[in-house]
Amino acid sequence: GTNITDHLYGIAEIGYRAHLFFGQEGNYRIWGKINNKMEDNKGFGVSVDQNLSTRLTAFARYGANEEKVDESGIASAWSTGLRLRSPFFSRVNDQVAFAFGSLDITGGDEESVAEVYYRFQINEHFAVTPNFQALFDTAGIGEMDTVELVGIRAQIEF
Numbered sequence: 001g002t003n004i005t006d007h008l009y010g011i012a013e014i015g016y017r018a019h020l021f022f023g024q025e026g027n028y029r030i031w032g033k034i035n036n037k038m039e040d041n042k043g044f045g046v047s048v049d050q051n052l053s054t055r056l057t058a059f060a061r062y063g064a065n066e067e068k069v070d071e072s073g074i075a076s077a078w079s080t081g082l083r084l085r086s087p088f089f090s091r092v093n094d095q096v097a098f099a100f101g102s103l104d105i106t107g108g109d110e111e112s113v114a115e116v117y118y119r120f121q122i123n124e125h126f127a128v129t130p131n132f133q134a135l136f137d138t139a140g141i142g143e144m145d146t147v148e149l150v151g152i153r154a155q156i157e158f
Contacts, residue, residue: 008036024051031063042066057083061101075104081115093121109139129153 079101
């Protein structure tokens with residue numbers, strides 16, 4: 001653009017942390033976005049992370065774009081899942097999680113995904129997380145009904 005305000009993309013989020021359920025901590029967030037590149041395309045979302053116990057957390061997310069769908073082609077998306085900390089008592093800083101979600105694509109297509117991961121906390125600063133995802137009714141890939149993906153993430157924190 002010729003101006004710093006050309007094609008602005010902005011996102012704002014507000015969150016609240018409380019002990020509303022089971023006496024356990026939860027995080028509740030809402031967000032909104034604007035994408036001026038797409039004729040003032042706007043979107044919003046909500047996100048909830050609620051501890052069910054000291055080790056088990058449930059989460060849910062939902063987001064939607066206004067009818068002038070953004071360039072990704074996603075009209076709305078949701079996901080939900082569970083994360084378990086310290087799944088083995090000998091590995092107190094590890095995590096295992098399962099999630100399921102769905103995308104509503106412009107034009108009426110839908111795509112669903114299931115994911116499972118295990119986060120190995122190697123030391124205070126380094127973690128390795130292998131994951132497996134299965135995409136169902138993949139939008140835009142033609143005749144493929146299911147796609148399986150295997151990945152690995154390395155995270156270094158200082």
